[in-house]
Amino acid sequence: MIILEHINYWVVVILMMTGFYVVISHNNLVKKLIGINIFQTSIFILFISFGKVDGGTAPILSEGYQNFSAPLPHVLILTAIVVGIATTALGLALVIRINRAFNTVEDDEIKKAMSQ
Amino acid sequence: MTSHLAVLQVVTPLLAAPVVVILHNKTLGWLIATLVSLSCFIIACVLCLQIYDGNNIVYTLGGWAAPAGIEYHVDRLTAFLLIIISGLATFILIGARESIDNEISADRLYLFYTAFLLNLTGLLGVIVTGDAFNVFVFIEIASLSSYALISIGRDKRSLYAAYQYLIFGTIGASFILIAIGLMYAVTGTLNIHDLHERLAHVQDSRTLITALAFFIIGIGLKAAIWPLHIWLPDAYTYSPSIVSTFLAGTSTKVFIYVLIRFVFSIFGIEFSINELSVQYILMSVALIAIVYGSLQAIKQDSLKRLLAYSSIAQIGYMILAISLVTVAGVAAGLIHVFNHAIIKVTLFLCVANIIYFTGTDSINKLAGLGKQMPVTCGLFVIAGLSIIGVPLTAGFTSKWFLIKATIDSGYWLVIPVIVISSLMAIVYIWKVVEQIYFKEADHAHVVTNKAMPYSMYVSLFVFTAACIYFGLQTDINVGLAQLIADDLIGARP
Numbered sequence: 001m002i003i004l005e006h007i008n009y010w011v012v013v014i015l016m017m018t019g020f021y022v023v024i025s026h027n028n029l030v031k032k033l034i035g036i037n038i039f040q041t042s043i044f045i046l047f048i049s050f051g052k053v054d055g056g057t058a059p060i061l062s063e064g065y066q067n068f069s070a071p072l073p074h075v076l077i078l079t080a081i082v083v084g085i086a087t088t089a090l091g092l093a094l095v096i097r098i099n100r101a102f103n104t105v106e107d108d109e110i111k112k113a114m115s116q
Numbered sequence: 117m118t119s120h121l122a123v124l125q126v127v128t129p130l131l132a133a134p135v136v137v138i139l140h141n142k143t144l145g146w147l148i149a150t151l152v153s154l155s156c157f158i159i160a161c162v163l164c165l166q167i168y169d170g171n172n173i174v175y176t177l178g179g180w181a182a183p184a185g186i187e188y189h190v191d192r193l194t195a196f197l198l199i200i201i202s203g204l205a206t207f208i209l210i211g212a213r214e215s216i217d218n219e220i221s222a223d224r225l226y227l228f229y230t231a232f233l234l235n236l237t238g239l240l241g242v243i244v245t246g247d248a249f250n251v252f253v254f255i256e257i258a259s260l261s262s263y264a265l266i267s268i269g270r271d272k273r274s275l276y277a278a279y280q281y282l283i284f285g286t287i288g289a290s291f292i293l294i295a296i297g298l299m300y301a302v303t304g305t306l307n308i309h310d311l312h313e314r315l316a317h318v319q320d321s322r323t324l325i326t327a328l329a330f331f332i333i334g335i336g337l338k339a340a341i342w343p344l345h346i347w348l349p350d351a352y353t354y355s356p357s358i359v360s361t362f363l364a365g366t367s368t369k370v371f372i373y374v375l376i377r378f379v380f381s382i383f384g385i386e387f388s389i390n391e392l393s394v395q396y397i398l399m400s401v402a403l404i405a406i407v408y409g410s411l412q413a414i415k416q417d418s419l420k421r422l423l424a425y426s427s428i429a430q431i432g433y434m435i436l437a438i439s440l441v442t443v444a445g446v447a448a449g450l451i452h453v454f455n456h457a458i459i460k461v462t463l464f465l466c467v468a469n470i471i472y473f474t475g476t477d478s479i480n481k482l483a484g485l486g487k488q489m490p491v492t493c494g495l496f497v498i499a500g501l502s503i504i505g506v507p508l509t510a511g512f513t514s515k516w517f518l519i520k521a522t523i524d525s526g527y528w529l530v531i532p533v534i535v536i537s538s539l540m541a542i543v544y545i546w547k548v549v550e551q552i553y554f555k556e557a558d559h560a561h562v563v564t565n566k567a568m569p570y571s572m573y574v575s576l577f578v579f580t581a582a583c584i585y586f587g588l589q590t591d592i593n594v595g596l597a598q599l600i601a602d603d604l605i606g607a608r609p
Contacts, residue, residue, distance in 0.1 A: 020287075023283060023287070029279060032283060036283065036286050036287070039287070039290060040286075040290055043290055043293055043294055043297070046294065046297055047297050050297060050300065050301045070304075072300075072306075073297075073300070076249055079249075079253060080252075080293060083253065083256045086256070086260055087256070087260065087282065087286050090260055090263055090264065090282065091279065091282050091283075091286075094263070094267060094275055094278055094279045094282065095279065097267070097275050098275045098276060098279060101272035101275055102272065102276075110276050114273050114276060
């Protein structure tokens with residue numbers, strides 16, 4: 001089954017589009033941030049999938065194990081996760097201040113308040 | 117010591133940022149930020165002299181050789197951009213104190229300088245690094261700090277502008293990350309030079325086409341290329357004036373650098389231009405951006421928003437020049453990156469002075485300002501002429517080389533668009549000039565600060581002088597830009 005062979009990538013595509021849809025369609029600023037998070041998570045899975053070698057072990061150098069998964073994507077994703085956390089934290093901090101300033105976290109109400 | 121210059125460029129502002137937080141003092145913060153920017157500027161100039169003959173500097177971080185380790189790579193393109201960014205940072209900060217004190221509440225001032233230094237770190241890092249994943253990390257450092265910078269002012273609308281920029285920026289950066297990941301999946305390396313060599317052997321790969329598509333969309337969001345520019349006007353309008361000045365001069369320029377670096381140095385002309393014809397997409401988008409940006413600028417009442425839309429049009433010029441994919445075209449694009457940075461910063465600094473004096477940037481309320489602020493208004497006119505492209509100013513050099521490059525490539529139909537857009541630039545600059553010089557002041561200005569401190573003119577004079585100098589004496593920027601274009605495109609006609 002070709003679909004099952006690439007199950008990781010199908011999951012990535014579905015998660016990515018779900019996240020993206022949430023960002024675009026939702027009116028609530030917090031929900032948009034959740035959408036961004038789902039979107040980023042899908043990228044993490046994408047990278048980790050690149051690193052997997054069929055039948056490979058964990059990337060530890062040891063006698064008798066020649067075939068191991070690529071370690072680099074994991075390292076990259078650790079960095080990307082940190083970046084993602086920073087973005088989410090900053091986004092939530094902004095939402096808190098927006099809520100204090102405008103008394104709402106709904107996109108359309110803020111736009112209305114800004115155009116006045 | 118001199119062998120470590122490439123990395124010092126990034127490490128100095130990065131280390132200075134926490135020092136500013138610990139010192140918790142606005143004057144010291146300003147002093148440190150200015151000195152650090154100045155040292156970066158000097159380092160950039162030294163680096164430029166060292167590599168001017170074409171001996172590129174390769175610095176391996178921690179002594180780990182590429183492709184396993186990360187390397188910093190300084191060639192002429194890098195040095196050119198480093199000088200622009202660090203130079204702008206230095207000369208903007210020198211005269212920025214009063215305006216910053218005025219527009220940002222006192223308890224946040226030291227945080228402003230911290231975020232500024234982090235932003236500088238990110239921008240310089242994107243340029244100097246020779247590792248594709250590192251580019252992403254530095255892009256995020258620069259972006260996160262710029263969201264903070266935008267929202268640091270008193271205007272509550274800036275919060276929403278920063279949030280919008282955060283959403284768009286994160287999606288853009290994530291798209292770039294996907295592109296880098298796909299390239300890694302094809303080649304197994306992240307080093308920019310290694311990527312270029314290995315990608316040359318990978319042809320007809322659908323993964324690579326996807327990577328390029330993701331990259332173009334991502335960088336389009338970050339560099340505010342026409343349909344993806346929506347975040348830019350709000351972000352520039354509601355942020356403190358000095359922040360708008362700095363972002364307008366630097367951040368979009370850096371992302372145009374990333375575009376050039378990835379399309380020419382990583383994907384390679386063979387793949388992205390000959391096979392996929394990316395240049396036609398970029399060119400059509402650029403033409404729309406030029407017309408749309410100028411049209412919108414005419415309609416605006418807020419001076420900052422007017423300049424923001426003008427920036428979108430000017431980014432269009434840069435993309436248009438690059439999309440010609442000739443030596444002359446790329447050189448014209450780089451010349452415009454340089455000149456536009458100076459001109460837009462001059463204009464925004466004038467607005468910073470106007471806001472300091474009157475407390476508003478609404479054009480309708482500025483009637484008769486020419487008499488009250490003769491120096492600022494005079495300099496605004498000079499910079500305005502420069503952005504229109506009047507001879508003897510920097511803007512003219514850009515337009516001259518751009519039009520020459522388009523004619524050489526045979527795109528005659530593009531020239532009317534450039535001319536029409538220049539005419540529209542006359543309209544939007546005239547709109548301001550008419551208000552400040554030819555309308556009687558019908559109501560008193562909302563004056564917040566009567567006396568203008570002299571320090572606020574320092575940066576303004578430096579940049580106006582640069583506007584005129586680079587209009588008369590083009591050896592430095594044009595010469596370097598042509599060398600870079602030669603490096604990038606090589607023998608291609």
